[in-house]
Amino acid sequence: xxxxxxxxxxxxxxxxxxxxxxxxxxxxxxxxxxxxxxxxxxxxxxxxxxxxxxxxxxxxxxxxxxxxxxxxxxxxxxxxxxxxxxxxxxxxxxxx
Numbered sequence: 001x002x003x004x005x006x007x008x009x010x011x012x013x014x015x016x017x018x019x020x021x022x023x024x025x026x027x028x029x030x031x032x033x034x035x036x037x038x039x040x041x042x043x044x045x046x047x048x049x050x051x052x053x054x055x056x057x058x059x060x061x062x063x064x065x066x067x068x069x070x071x072x073x074x075x076x077x078x079x080x081x082x083x084x085x086x087x088x089x090x091x092x093x094x095x096x
């Protein structure tokens with residue numbers, strides 16, 4: 001399994017906007033091939049927002065990024081204050 005960590009900053013006072021976009025994107029993300037789970041997180045005081053999605057394969061995680069990029073650009077528009085970051089991690093589940 002692979003985790004895709006996407007982070008961006010909307011600035012303070014954007015809780016309603018961020019949560020509205022999360023509500024829109026959750027079903028879109030979950031419909032993509034290989035999707036296992038999605039978690040949205042935010043520090044509303046600073047405006048930092050993160051999404052962790054878990055995928056069956058690295059290829060699924062990468063394909064999700066390609067498919068979601070145009071949606072994100074349209075949905076977030078010029079609200080993002082600084083460049084977003086994206087990282088993909090392999091998940092290790094301890095044996096014990």
